[in-house]
Amino acid sequence: xxxxxxxxxxxxxDAYLRTERLPHIWCPGCGxxxxxxxxxxxxxxxxxxxxxxxxxxxxxxxGRVAGYIRLDSFHTTxxxxxxxxxxxxxxxPELKVVVFSGDGDLLxxxxxxxxHAARRNIDITVLCVNNFIYGMTGGQxxxxxxxxxxxxxxxxxxxxxxxxxxxxxxxxxxxxxxxWTTAQVRRLEKAITEALLxxxxxxxxxxxxxxxYYGRMNKQASGLDTMKYYRSNSVIxxxxxxxxxxxxxxxxxxxxKFVDIERPPIPNL
Amino acid sequence: MPEGKYLAGEFFMxxxxxxxxxxxxxxxRFFAGYPITPATEIAERMxxxxxxxxxxxxxxxxxxxSLAAVLGASWGGVKAMTATSGPxxxxxxxxxxxxxxxxxxxxxxxMQRGDPSTGLPTxxxxxxxxxxxxxxxxxxxxxxxxxxxxxxxxxxxxxAFNLSEKYRLPVLIMSESATAHMxxxxxxxxxxxxxxxxxxxxxxSPEEYLPYKPDSDLVPPMANAGDGYRFHTxxxxxxxxxxxxxxAEAQDKLAEAQDKLIRRLVEKIEKxxxxxxxxxxxxxxDAEVVVCAYGIPxxxxxxxxxxxxxxxxxxxxxxxxxxxxxxxxRIRQIAGQVKAFVMPEINYGQVVLEVERCAGGMTKTIPVxxxxxxxxxxxxxxxxxxxxxx
Numbered sequence: 001x002x003x004x005x006x007x008x009x010x011x012x013x014d015a016y017l018r019t020e021r022l023p024h025i026w027c028p029g030c031g032x033x034x035x036x037x038x039x040x041x042x043x044x045x046x047x048x049x050x051x052x053x054x055x056x057x058x059x060x061x062x063g064r065v066a067g068y069i070r071l072d073s074f075h076t077t078x079x080x081x082x083x084x085x086x087x088x089x090x091x092x093p094e095l096k097v098v099v100f101s102g103d104g105d106l107l108x109x110x111x112x113x114x115x116h117a118a119r120r121n122i123d124i125t126v127l128c129v130n131n132f133i134y135g136m137t138g139g140q141x142x143x144x145x146x147x148x149x150x151x152x153x154x155x156x157x158x159x160x161x162x163x164x165x166x167x168x169x170x171x172x173x174x175x176x177x178x179x180w181t182t183a184q185v186r187r188l189e190k191a192i193t194e195a196l197l198x199x200x201x202x203x204x205x206x207x208x209x210x211x212x213y214y215g216r217m218n219k220q221a222s223g224l225d226t227m228k229y230y231r232s233n234s235v236i237x238x239x240x241x242x243x244x245x246x247x248x249x250x251x252x253x254x255x256x257k258f259v260d261i262e263r264p265p266i267p268n269l
Numbered sequence: 270m271p272e273g274k275y276l277a278g279e280f281f282m283x284x285x286x287x288x289x290x291x292x293x294x295x296x297x298r299f300f301a302g303y304p305i306t307p308a309t310e311i312a313e314r315m316x317x318x319x320x321x322x323x324x325x326x327x328x329x330x331x332x333x334x335s336l337a338a339v340l341g342a343s344w345g346g347v348k349a350m351t352a353t354s355g356p357x358x359x360x361x362x363x364x365x366x367x368x369x370x371x372x373x374x375x376x377x378x379x380m381q382r383g384d385p386s387t388g389l390p391t392x393x394x395x396x397x398x399x400x401x402x403x404x405x406x407x408x409x410x411x412x413x414x415x416x417x418x419x420x421x422x423x424x425x426x427x428x429a430f431n432l433s434e435k436y437r438l439p440v441l442i443m444s445e446s447a448t449a450h451m452x453x454x455x456x457x458x459x460x461x462x463x464x465x466x467x468x469x470x471x472x473x474s475p476e477e478y479l480p481y482k483p484d485s486d487l488v489p490p491m492a493n494a495g496d497g498y499r500f501h502t503x504x505x506x507x508x509x510x511x512x513x514x515x516x517a518e519a520q521d522k523l524a525e526a527q528d529k530l531i532r533r534l535v536e537k538i539e540k541x542x543x544x545x546x547x548x549x550x551x552x553x554x555d556a557e558v559v560v561c562a563y564g565i566p567x568x569x570x571x572x573x574x575x576x577x578x579x580x581x582x583x584x585x586x587x588x589x590x591x592x593x594x595x596x597x598x599r600i601r602q603i604a605g606q607v608k609a610f611v612m613p614e615i616n617y618g619q620v621v622l623e624v625e626r627c628a629g630g631m632t633k634t635i636p637v638x639x640x641x642x643x644x645x646x647x648x649x650x651x652x653x654x655x656x657x658x659x
Contacts, residue, residue, distance in 0.1 A: 073500075091341065
C-alpha cells in the first residue's frame with residue numbers, strides 16, 4: 001500500500017478509501033468521516049496486516065463506513081453486524097474483525113447481540129459512533145438519546161433514560177472499554193489502536209456530532225458548536241464508577257479508558 | 270457409534286442426527302443455532318461432531334444472530350449451516366434476504382412444527398412452505414428441498430450444500446418434526462465417495478476482481494475475507510463492483526443496476542431449473558389420478574396409492590424432492606393427461622396452490638389438508654383418490 005504522497009490533490013489516506021465512491025453521503029459537520037480517519041490511522045499504527053482486517057457494519061449513517069474503506073468490508077442487516085462478525089471471526093481466526101456502526105444499530109436493534117458478544121468475549125473490536133440519534137432515517141429517538149432531548153419522535157423531549165454504553169459494556173464483560181469524543185482525535189486514535197490489539201471484546205464509544213438532526217433540535221446549531229461543546233464539557237475520568245458515566249442533555253461527557261482487563265476470549269488462540 | 274472423524278456404514282439414526290451427519294460429510298465446519306424443538310438435536314450433535322472434525326459450533330443468543338453468524342462464517346471461507354423450526358425460521362427471514370442479496374452459500378434447515386406462533390412445538394406440520402418461498406421481502410428465488418426420511422435428510426443435506434455453493438445462495442431444507450424425530454436405517458458412504466461442490470474462487474487478480482461480475486452461468490466467483498481481494502459486499506442493491514447502485518444523479522442507473530442484479534438473482538435459478546429440480550415419479554404414464562406430495566405425507570401416500578391400485582384405480586405418484594423452484598413444466602405436462610391431482614399436505618393447502626396454478630384448469634386439483642399435528646392416515650388420501658376418479 002502506498003504511503004502519503006504529499007500530492008495536495010490527494011488525501012494522505014486515499015489509498016485506504018474507495019475514492020471512486022466519493023463524495024460520501026455524510027452531512028457537513030458529521031463526525032463519521034473523522035472517526036473513519038482516526039480508524040485508518042489506528043489501523044496503520046497497529047501494524048496489522050490489512051489483507052487480514054475485515055470491517056463489518058450494520059445499517060445507518062455510520063454503517064456506510066464499510067462501503068468507503070478499501071478493505072474486506074461487509075454492509076449487513078440492521079443490528080446484525082456483531083453476530084455476522086462473530087461468525088466471520090470464528091470461521092477465520094486469522095482475521096482482525098472490526099464492527100463499525102452506530103448507536104441505534106448496535107444498542108437498539110442490535111442490543112442483545114452487543115451484550116452477548118461482550119459476555120462470551122468474542123475477539124472482535126467494536127467502534128460505536130454515538131450521535132444520540134437516528135440520522136439516516138431523519139432524526140428519531142435512539143437508545144442513547146439523553147433524557148428530555150428532542151428528536152423527530154420526541155418533539156416534547158424524550159421521557160426515556162438512555163443507555164450508558166461503557167457501563168453496559170463493562171457489566172456485560174468487555175475486556176476493553178473507552179469513550180472519547182471527536183474533539184479528542186489523538187486520544188481516540190490511541191484508544192482505537194489499543195482496542196485493535198486487545199484480545200477479546202473491545203469497545204470504543206465515540207461521541208460524535210449530528211448537526212443536521214441532533215444538533216439542530218438540541219441547541220447545537222452547527223458541527224462546530226457541537227465540537228466546542230465537546231471540548232468544554234469533556235472530563236477525563238478513567239477511574240470513575242461507570243454508573244456515573246451517563247450523559248445528560250448538553251451535560252458533562254465523561255471520557256477515558258475505563259476498562260482494560262484480561263479475560264479468555266473466543267476463539268482463544 | 271464408531272469413533273473417528275467420518276462415519277461410514279449403516280446406522281440407526283434420527284432424522285436430526287442424519288441431517289447433522291450429512292452436513293459433516295458435505296464439509297460443513299460451522300454451525301450457529303438456537304435451541305428449538307424439534308431441531309435441537311441437530312445443534313446438539315453438531316456441538317459434539319464439529320470439534321471432532323476441526324469445525325466450530327456456537328450457540329447464539331437468538332435465530333437472528335444464528336443466521337447472521339452463518340453468513341459471516343461463509344464469508345470466512347467455511348461451509349456453514351443453521352437449523353431451526355417455525356418461530357426461529359420467521360426470525361431468519363431478514364438474513365435469508367441478506368444471504369440472497371450478497372449471494373452467500375449456506376444451508377438453513379427448518380424442521381417444521383404445527384401452526385402459527387408457538388403453535389404445536391412438539392407436533393408435526395408443513396405450514397412454512399410458502400414462507401420458505403416468499404417470506405423475506407422483495408423479489409427473489411430460493412431453493413428448498415423436502416426429504417421424507419432420515420436417509421434423505423442425510424443425502425439432501427449434502428445436496429443442499431452443493432447447490433448452495435454452485436448457485437451461491439442459502440438453500441433451505443424444509444423437513445418436519447415427524448422426520449426429524451423418526452429413527453431409521455441411514456447408510457453413510459465412505460467420505461471419498463461423496464461428491465462435493467467446492468467454492469468457485471476468483472481467477473482475476475485483486476485489482477481486476479469484480480465481486481458481482483457473474484460467469485456465463487450467472488453465478489459470480491467468490492473471494493473469502495482475508496484472501497487479499499479487499500472487496501465490498503452489501504445488502505443494498507449493488508453493481509458488479511458490489512457498490513450500492515443508487516446514485517441520485519440517475520434513477521436510470523438505479524433501474525439498470527436493479528434490473529441487472531435482481532434479474533440475475535432470479536435467472537440464475539430459473540435457467541438452471543432442470544439441474545436443480547429433483548422428482549420421484551411412479552406409475553404416472555398411464556395414471557388417471559396423480560398423488561402429488563412432499564415430505565412425510567409422501568410416505569403415507571405410498572400406502573394409499575398401493576391400496577388404490579389394489580382397487581383397480583390407475584394412480585400415479587409424484588413426489589417433490591425439490592419444492593422450490595417449483596416443477597411447473599412437469600405439472601403442466603401431467604395435468605394434460607390425468608383427471609385429477611390429489612395433494613396431501615400437513616397444512617390448509619399451500620403447495621397445492623402451485624399445483625392448481627400450473628394445472629391451469631386442465632384438470633381437477635384436490636387438496637387433502639390435515640391439521641392436528643399428526644400425519645394423514647392412508648384412508649384420508651385413499652378417499653381423495655376415489656373421489657378423484659368418481
